[in-house]
Amino acid sequence: MTDVKHMKWWGWGVEGVSFHWQDKPGFAPFVLRELHLDLQTSEIVEKPDFASIAVADPVADPTLTAALASIMGDDDVTTDAMDRVVHTYGKGLRDLVRIRQNRIGRVPDLVVYPDDESEVQRVVDAVVAADAVLIPFGGGSNIAGSLEPRVDERRAVVSLDLGRLRQLIHLDEESGLARIQAGVLGPDLEAQLAERGWTLGHFPDSFTHSTLGGWIATRSSGMQSDKYGDIADIVRGLRLVRPGGVVAIRPVPSTSTGPSLREMILGSEGRLGVITEATVQVHRKPAQRVIHAYFFPSWQKGVAAMRAIAESDATPIVTRVSDARETTFSMATSKERHGLDKFLAGTALPAMMRAKGWDLDEICLSFIGYEGASAHVKRQKKLVERIVRKHGGMGVGTGPGVLYDQKKFDTPYIRDFLLDRGAVGDVSETAAPWSALLPLYNAVVAAANGAFDRLNKKGYVMCHLSHSYHSGACLYFTFAFVGGDDVLAEYDVVKSAIQQAFVDNGGTLSHHHGVGVEHGPWLEQDISAEGARVLRELFRATDPGDNLNPGKIALEVQDRVTG
C-alpha cells in the first residue's frame, strides 16, 4: 500500500534478523546466573498472530477523511489495521509488552503519507480545522511513549508518516551544511552524503531505524557526539509546519535572537508542529578513524580517566567506559572466536592484570575513538593514553573496537530475544556534573537492586558512561529481570526507582531519549514546577485546541501513564 518501510509491528528491526546465543558460549551461563533464566529450557513466545490482535474500528470523521484524501489522493490515506498498529507506538518495553499481551488500546484512526511540505501544511490545517489530533511519525523507534494517542482520546487521531520526505535537498560544501528532509532514515541519509564524501556523524543506537526528524524532535545524541555534537548542536536551520504557516529558522552558525526558537523546536515531540526539514552540519569523511579499547582496574578509575580526558587538550570522538557488570555482559555476548573473554584468555593480559593487583571481577572495558588526519589521530591517542596510564588503565589495541563497531546497533535485538523468553530488559540514561556522577551511579544501582528485592526478583543492572562534556557526562543504564504475572507493573517499579534516583541525585530525566509520557512524571523534579508551568503555558498558547500530539512532555494530571 505504501513504499515507506517500517520495522516489524511486534518488535525491533526487520523480519528475519534476531539475536542468537548459540554461537556465544558465555551467554547462556550468564543469563542463568544473573537472571535465573535457563535458555535451554525456557518457553519461547515469539511473533504474535496479527489476526488475533484486537484493533478498534477507527473513529469515523468522513469530512476529515475526505479532506485528507483531496490533499493527497486516496492511496496516501489509510485506515488499514496493520498500518494503524504500526503507527500506535514506538519500541519501548511498555509498547512491546502491550502488543504481545493484545492490549494495544487507542490506535490512530488514519495514517497519512504526504509527499512534500505543502501537503504536510494542508494536512496540519485540515486536522486542526476538524478538531482532530495529529501525531508526527518518523522511524517509530521512540522509547519514551512520544507516539501513542491518549487512551481516552475521542477525537479522530491522524498519524502523519514522514517517510516520503527523505531527500538530501542541498549540500553546501563551502559551509559544511546539508539541507535534508526530516523523514530520512539514518542509513539512507549517510548513503546520500557518502556519495559526495560527507558524513553527518550522528549514530544513535537506533540509527538504522530512526529519522533525522525524530532525532530532532527528541534531542537525540549519537555514539560520536563527543566530536560531532548532540543533534541540538548539529542542527542549524529548521522548518516546522504549524497550523497556518511554516516557522523557518535560517541556518546561521549562531545568533543572539532569543528565546531560541531553534531550541524550542528541538525536543518538541510534535507539540509545536511537524518538522519537515533541517539544515545540519556535515563533515568530510575523515582520513582515518579508529576505536581503541582500554581496561581500567575499577569503575572509579575509568570514570576519573574520562573526566581527565574531557579536561585535557585531547578531542577524541568517543569516550566510553563500562562498569564491571557491563564489562561482564560484553564478554558474555561475545562470539566464540573473537570474544573478549577469549581475547583475554588467549593473551598474557589476565596475568598482567593480576600482577598489578587488579581484581578481574572489577575490570572495566573502555572504548575511545579517534578521527582525522593521521598526525592528528596519533597525537590525540598519545594525549589520551598518557591519561589512561595515569589512571591505572592499559590499552589492548583495536580488536575489541572493531567488534564494537560491528555490533553497535544490535543491542535492541537482545531485548526482544529476552522478551521472547519472559525476561524484561530496558534502558534509562541521564546526564549529570562530573562531581555528581559516582554518587548518582551508586544511588541508581542501589535503587534498582532495591526494586528487584521488593519484587523478589533476581535482576541485573549495568552501566556505561557514553558521552563526555566539559562539565559532566551521560550515564547509560541497562536493566533486566524475568517478568511475572503483571510485567508492566513490575517494570514500573524498577524503571521508576531508577528515574527517581536520577532526579534525586542531580541528573536529568533523560540525556537523549526525550520526555514523551514515560518520563513525564519526573519533569517537574527536573526542570522545576515553575519550569514545567512555562512549557504548559507555551503549549496552550501555540496549540489552544490541543490538536498537536497532546499529552506529551508536560503532562497534565489526566495524562499520566496508565499502563
Add this chain to the structure above:
Amino acid sequence: MTDVKHMKWWGWGVEGVSFHWQDKPGFAPFVLRELHLDLQTSEIVEKPDFASIAVADPVADPTLTAALASIMGDDDVTTDAMDRVVHTYGKGLRDLVRIRQNRIGRVPDLVVYPDDESEVQRVVDAVVAADAVLIPFGGGSNIAGSLEPRVDERRAVVSLDLGRLRQLIHLDEESGLARIQAGVLGPDLEAQLAERGWTLGHFPDSFTHSTLGGWIATRSSGMQSDKYGDIADIVRGLRLVRPGGVVAIRPVPSTSTGPSLREMILGSEGRLGVITEATVQVHRKPAQRVIHAYFFPSWQKGVAAMRAIAESDATPIVTRVSDARETTFSMATSKERHGLDKFLAGTALPAMMRAKGWDLDEICLSFIGYEGASAHVKRQKKLVERIVRKHGGMGVGTGPGVLYDQKKFDTPYIRDFLLDRGAVGDVSETAAPWSALLPLYNAVVAAANGAFDRLNKKGYVMCHLSHSYHSGACLYFTFAFVGGDDVLAEYDVVKSAIQQAFVDNGGTLSHHHGVGVEHGPWLEQDISAEGARVLRELFRATDPGDNLNPGKIALEVQDRVTG
C-alpha cells in the same frame, strides 16, 4: 545612596577615562580624510549639564512604592532623578544622542536594589500585583534598546538593578562549574574566579561594564568564544524569577528535555522574568596564552583562511581578521611608538609584501590566539600557520597581539570621542554560513555606502570576522559619519540599510547584541513571520498582563522604534 556603581550617565565608561588622539599621529589625518572631520578645529561638546536635563516626575503609585519599601527598606527604593536617568537606557548610539539632545523621554519611575533572590521574587510579585512594569538592569551596556520603557507607558515602571547580587556562590572544581549571581560585573567575576585559579573565559567588548545576567539575557559572545563558547554554551544551570515562583534549571551537561527552557531564558531580555543566578562552565587558567598577528594580501584570502582553520583539526581560541579598511583604522589608532604603521615602517615587511605582489592598501590584519599546555599551543600554531601560508598570509609575531589585548575594551571610548565632535559611529554585527559571507559583506558595504550617498555624507564602514564556527562566522561592522541636523534620522538610514542587507543575504539580525527594540523590525525577516508569532504567543501566555519588559524582542506594531 547605593553601593552599586554605574557608568557615567551621559556616555560609556567611567569619569576621567577617554580616548586621546594626540599620541596617535595617524588618527587626525585618517578622520580628516575619511569623515571630513578636522580634529584641530572641530567644536567639542562634551559632558551635558544634568541640571538642564528634563526628567519627568515619576508616575506615582504609592501602594507599589510602599510595598517595595516594605520588601527592601526605604534606602533600596529610589526616585532620585540621576538614578532614574542612569537606568533609562543602555549605551546605544540612539541613547547617547537622546541624552545629549535633552530628549530623554520616558524614564523609569522607581529604581530598586534588592539584596537577594527572595527580595527579587517579592519585587516581581509586587510589580505584577500593582500592574506596573518591571525592567531588569545589569551593567547598562546594552546597545539594542532592551532597557528603555515604552514611550507611551502609563503604568509605573520599576528598574530592578541586580548590582548587589554579585557573589561566586560555589565553585565545583571537579565539574568545572561555578554558581554565580547574575549581577556580577565581568572584572569582579573574573577576579573572584582567579583567586582560585579559574576563568570563565567570556570577554565581550563590554566586559568591564556588563554583567553575567546581561550576557545571558542577550545571548552574548566573547572574544575567545571560539574556545570557550558563546554564553549560550557556557551557561548550564539557571534561576529565573517569574511572577509566583522560580524556574530552576539544573546544571546538567546536556538533556533531552525539550523545548529547552534553558535556551528560552537565554536571550529573553527580561520578557520571561529576572535571571538571578547561573551555573556556568569555568576553566583552569591556561598554562600559556598567546595572540599572534598575521597579514593577508586580501580580505578574500583572510576569510578563506579562517574557514580553512575552522575545518581543520586546529582549535585556536580567537580567529579574527579585519578587512583592509579596518586594518587602516587599526594603524590610525596606534600609538606613536608601538603603532602598527610604525611596526611596518620599522621592518622589512612592506618591501617583502610588495615583492610578493601585495597591494599595501588591501592588506588585512588578523589575530589568532592559542591557549593551553605549551606543547598544545605549539602544535595549534603549527597547524594554523600551515593554513595561513597556504592562503598567502604571513606571521608578524606577538607584538601587535599584545597591543590588541591591551586595547581590546577601549573601542566604545572612541565612539564617545567622535560623538563629542559631531561624528556618529556605531556597530552592527551578524552571522552567516561561510558560503554567504563574502556576498553578504559586499552587500553590506554597498548598502552602507549607498546610505552615505543618499545622505550626501562622507562615511566609513569597516569590518572584521570576529568568531568562527564549523558552518560560518560572525561579521562585525563599524560605521561612522559626521551627523547633520537630524542625526538620529540619518543614523536610521545607515543602520537600517546595514540590517536589511544582513537579512537579505542570509545573515541573522544580530550575532551577539540581542534584539531589543533596535533590531525588532528585522525579527520576522530573520526567524519568519510564523516564528515571531510563536514568540509573541509565548510572551502573551507567560506574561498576560504585559508587565515584564514589554515591547522588547517581538515588537507589536505600536512598539516600533519612534526615535
